[in-house]
Amino acid sequence: MSPAQGPTVLIVPGLRDHVEDHWQTHLARALPGAVTVPPLKADRLSRDARVAALDAALAAIAGPVVFAAHSAGVMIVAHWARNHGRPIAGALLVTPADLEVPLPPGYPSSEALAANGWLPVPRKPLPFPSILAASTNDPLGAFDRVAGLADAWGAELVDAGAVGHLNPAAGYGEWPPAMTFLRRLGVSC
Known part of the structure; x- marks a missing residue:
């Protein structure tokens, strides 16, 4: 996107990659110029491979980016931010999975996550503005623990309500609040 149009949105899926009726898939269709980190063909549980895929997708985008x-x-995103210096315009962080509890x-076991580099979860402030939308009934991340991550990262915590893990299994496809949050981060949508 040109600077007049605002930042490019780079969609960073979770471990299940691309799910057809997921809010991120709908978002990618709705935002011209949005880019999605492609699914991995190998090393799907490797944190390093996932961070490298994010970095490769980011390298192909000229101009400002919002995750x-x-x-x-x-x-x-949190692991990428520890070791990379490219300026990022902002990040919308939605229902993070709490990988520090079973x-x-x-889903992958705690042992598998640790063996593949996911632990410990980074707790340094993110070097870009971020909004973290947390669910009050997420089976993959208790609200109080996710609130602790938001605090550690310097992210604005938003209570998204009782939306489960905000995925098709929780009854969500499109998620209109994503557009509102992205606008707040400077995206023209």
């Missing part, structure tokens, strides 16, 4: 991350994608069945 739109969900679940483990939020953690990918996840429900069907």
Whole structure:
């Protein structure tokens, strides 16, 4: 996008990558010029591979960028920010998965997450403005723990209500508040 149009939105999915009726998929269709980090073909649980994929997608974008991350994608952004210096215009961080507590069945074990570099979760302030939307009934991240991440990262915490993990399994496809938050971060939408 040209600077007159505002930042490019870079969508950072979680570990399940691209889900057809997910709010991020709808967002990508609704925002001309939005870019999505492509799914990995190998090393799908590797934090390093996920961070490298984010960095490669970012390198292909000229101009300012705003991240739109969900679940483990939020953690990918936090890990990326520790070691990369490219200026970022902002980040919308939505229902981060709390990888420091055991996840429900069907998700990677704490041992697998640790072995693949996800732990510890970074707790340094993010070097860009961010809005963290947290659910009050997310099975993958208790509100108080996610609020602690927002505080550590210097992110504005937004109570998204009882939206589960804000995914199709929780009954969500399109999520209109995403556009409102992205506008606040300087995106023309």
